[in-house]
Amino acid sequence: MTVHAATAGPDDHAPLISSRFICMLTAAAVSLAALTATISLAGRWYGENLALAGHTTSTEPTDILIGQDHLRFSANVIRFEQQRETGRAERVDLYLTWPGMQGYTDETRALFNDVSQPGALLFLDISQSTMSRDMSGRIEPIYQHLFSGKLLPGPAGLVRHEMKQNSGYGEEVFFTANRDGGTPYAVRCMMPATPALSTSADCQRDIHIGRDLVVLYRFSSQLLPQWQAIDTAVEAFLNKRLIP
Numbered sequence: 001m002t003v004h005a006a007t008a009g010p011d012d013h014a015p016l017i018s019s020r021f022i023c024m025l026t027a028a029a030v031s032l033a034a035l036t037a038t039i040s041l042a043g044r045w046y047g048e049n050l051a052l053a054g055h056t057t058s059t060e061p062t063d064i065l066i067g068q069d070h071l072r073f074s075a076n077v078i079r080f081e082q083q084r085e086t087g088r089a090e091r092v093d094l095y096l097t098w099p100g101m102q103g104y105t106d107e108t109r110a111l112f113n114d115v116s117q118p119g120a121l122l123f124l125d126i127s128q129s130t131m132s133r134d135m136s137g138r139i140e141p142i143y144q145h146l147f148s149g150k151l152l153p154g155p156a157g158l159v160r161h162e163m164k165q166n167s168g169y170g171e172e173v174f175f176t177a178n179r180d181g182g183t184p185y186a187v188r189c190m191m192p193a194t195p196a197l198s199t200s201a202d203c204q205r206d207i208h209i210g211r212d213l214v215v216l217y218r219f220s221s222q223l224l225p226q227w228q229a230i231d232t233a234v235e236a237f238l239n240k241r242l243i244p
Helices: 019-052 109-113 221-239
Strands: 061-066 069-074 091-097 121-128 147-153 159-163 173-177 185-189 203-209 213-219
Touching (some): 061 091, 185 221
Antiparallel strands (some): 061 069, 147 159
8 A cells, every 4th residue: 555645744754863952962062071171170170289288389478477576488388378378377387398498399399298208307386485495494494303314325415314204204205415605405305116117206396586486396306416407407597587
């Protein structure tokens, strides 16, 4: 039986893919491309910021006022992002390479990200002083009464003092040294069982600078033989950044 054209339905000659479907497909493709581009850009941004891990290579000067003192640091020596703002602050935390005394740069990146090199960095915490004496000044009135009396030789002319069991210092030890024409040196340390267990904060010492600032700086016990150079370098670095 022959089927006449007149009997064909209205949709028999319609295209297999409608223009509406093509528009929908095109819109979906555009949306997918936009989403892919967004994910790519977001991933790149996240990757770059993850690599920086809060660091910055910026050397933009940052003026910080703590108490009566005015300090000026480049942004890349300030440890925490929220502290890289000019203005009044309660404290500022710094990190510096040793012995270069530099902040975070493309060249020093590995030193800041490699925990296997604890002797590569110094950490400084600066705040308004709450005590009239720094660590060196507290040896005679305070610390010497807490020493156990057992003396051991330390590196580079230091003397090691064990602490009394009831001193409150736990397993910490003190190292002291006499200095010609100046106050004695003092530093407290939590000595690692082996050099391989050393961290960049084994030892800490505080000094006074400026009008009314105390600087607590920390370093690896591996650097104890360089105690004189570190103390001189820290003080010189900060004095250069005090604004009269």
